[in-house]
Amino acid sequence: MSTVQIKTGKGYFITGSIFEAKDNHTVLVISSATGVKQSYYRKFSEFIANNGITVMTFDYSGIGNSLNGPIKRNDVNASDWGATDLEAVMRYAKEHYPGATINLLGHSIGGQLIGLSKSAAEARKIILMAAQTGYWRFWTGFRKYRMWTNWNIGFPMLLYIFGYLPSKKITGMENLPKNVARQWCKWCLDPDYLFGDIPEQDLYFKNISAQLTSFSIADDPFAPVKNVDWITAKYSAARVKRLHLTPADFGMDQIGHFGIFQEKSRANIWELLLKEIER
Template sequence: MNAIKINTPLEYPIAVTEFISDTSNDNCVIIASATGVKQNYYYNFATFLSDNHYSVYTFDYGGIGDSKSGPLSKFSTTASAWAENDFESVVKHVKSKNPNRKLFIITHSIGGQLIGLVPSNNLFDGVIMVASQSGSWIHWKGFDRLKMQFLWYALIPSFSRIFNYLPSSHLTRMEDLPKGMALEWAKWCKKPNYHFDCIKNVKENYDQIKCKIKSYSIDNDFYATVSAIDWIASQFKKSEVTRVHLKAEEFGVKDIGHFGFFRSQFKENIWQIFLQDLRKFEN
């Protein structure tokens, strides 16, 4: 495991951790984190993939974890920049070190939304999307829909402006978020077509991805309904997309939820499924 910092066009550094395989010609995997989740949450999974002959790269988005270099109230970035600057810089770093190896992406939650905005996403050779969804409130029902509307229309905008960042660690398990990121994210989530209603040329950017995609959902995931995951998966028009819905009972547990996929207890089952997906991408 090797922790480094890479420079970016927006002049803030991104923290990257490299899990380099012992085999010199092995293919590469970038793990794109969920919103406000530090890269170290994925370290055990990254080590597992490295032990199975992949060179793996995790990273923290700007303002998160080891990519946070000062008071968040004084740091400026956006959700779009997390894709176009941060994620893009990691892709370029990995490809510059491994120009002749295949590059696979594993996304968690917002990571699967951002891949369509990464300028160099045409370099992807396969994508596994884990609980990656649209955040638009239209994909929730009943009281849950009201909670999502309150979140996007009231709580996030007001708290972000009051504190000059989003103090989400006091509200959820997420890390605090930069103000610009939180406000743009909330703007997307107010729209029925999510960031497709907000960003110019987003369809063309998504159409650059032409590799195979596996998209996973799980029961009882408040943050990623089946409808929301189906919607984002359907936007990759030029890719061969396979949707897979898992049930916790299949793995001997009562609940897995939005964050459970990457817990070490699933090393012998869910992680093996993801590993087999990567193996199939290689063929």
């Protein structure tokens, strides 16, 4: 693995990692979930690279190794993570691996942000893993009102007190810059999610005509099937394949929102993902 500093279109740098395969005919760019450092995908990336596909991971601005200075001073928003950060990584991959096929894998919000990167339209294959709308009314029962409380009361209060979202204290995930958390809250209160906030000319979902495989997971409380179907449908020009994973089908007790990229899934699920990336 090698580490690279990638300059974005807005002039700031983000940190990426490259897992080099023996040949570079295909490059897979992984766009992370919210508040998840790129190191979380390291074992999976090594597995993919050992099977002949170069992998690039990166930390969004304000996260992990791309946190430059105090987080309170980081002014990027959630849409910057796709339109600026992912876009910069896609451009880096095209420049440094000319002639290679570029594929994309977006986990959770990473799958949403793909549609904000102009260069994503040049990807040959896209994998959406538990990518979803976060609009609070898509949930049911107690969880629906818990979501409403988070977006309307909990997150705004924490942002006012700390000047950023102290996720490490709450969930163990990485802290979020203030404007990322504020924009995320705004999306999750809008039935059109990010489409109600971002101008049409800055949305590239309809430009993407690649083969796209969208996964949902039966025991994933953060990405119910309805939510996954909603965001998948926004890639209206893509050639879509929908797969739904159930733990019992893989001899597992649970998978959840984050289990796919954990070591426990190596023997059961990573081969399936590899085949979809190669397909």
